[in-house]
Amino acid sequence: MINRNTERVVKPSFLPKFSDADIFKGVVNSEFWGHVFLGEKKALWIVFKGLLSLKIEMFVSPLRMTLRYNHGRRTVGIVIILLSATMMMAFNTQSFLGALSTFVPFAAPIVPFFMSWEEISSSLFTEIRSEALMVFWMAYGALSALHLMLVYLRKDGDAPPAGRGTSWLHRLVFQHFKVAETAVQRVVEPFLVGVVGYLLIGTDTDFTFGLFLIIAAACLFVQEVFDAVMQFSIT
Secondary structure, eight states: OOOTTOOGGGSOOOSOOOSHHHHHHHHHHOTHHHHHHHTOTHHHHHHHHHHHHHHHHHHHHHHHHHHEESOOTTSOOHHHHHHHHHHHHHHHBSOHHHHHGGGSTTHHHHGGGGSOHHHHHHHHHTSBSOHHHHHHHHHHHHHHHHHHHHHHHOSSOSSOTTOOOEEHHHHHTGGGGTOOHHHIIIIIHHHHHHHHHHHHHHTTSOHHHHHHHHHHHHHHHHHHHHHHHHHHHTO
16 A cells, blocks of 8 residues: 555656666557557657657756666666767757757757767867866766666665665765655755756856756656656555
């Protein structure tokens, strides 16, 4: 039985799963194909929901990899990491079209295939808007590789398959004040990241990195609140 006092680790997650296997399985088994075959407009709604969920996850993934550990095997994968990494690269480029591709589904990952290595290198390290975002991009790549390795090598880990990580902030700080981890993940993490982004913009320190953090914090909040609402709805 699931109730409001149930621990986080046994609560079902209603968020889409973004492991490599889940992404490919979702594409193949999606209701979209049946609606297309029947010529129903609902197919467009399914595509919109899927792309929106994917875009939100692409912004959230860098935050989750930084703020949490012990990720579930169905929540991380090579595909979503590459999508997020290329999106961050596009977000940080000085090219207007490159930055615009950040918000167009699947545009950013395709752009590098039409660029020379010199252009890619320049977009990554030279012609960029924010050095801080570049450093964050490199940290995300390193942490993602580490988390991915742990997920694939861990045989009997204690992380639930759909678990979206254990909060460092809760482990190191907030558990000593008896604050629930769910509260930290749903409210504290998005709030603190958003505040950092706001300060970066407000003090004219780094507009690009600040904007990225604000968007990512908003996406994380939306994700966590949606999951919480769905969990409480089955109580």
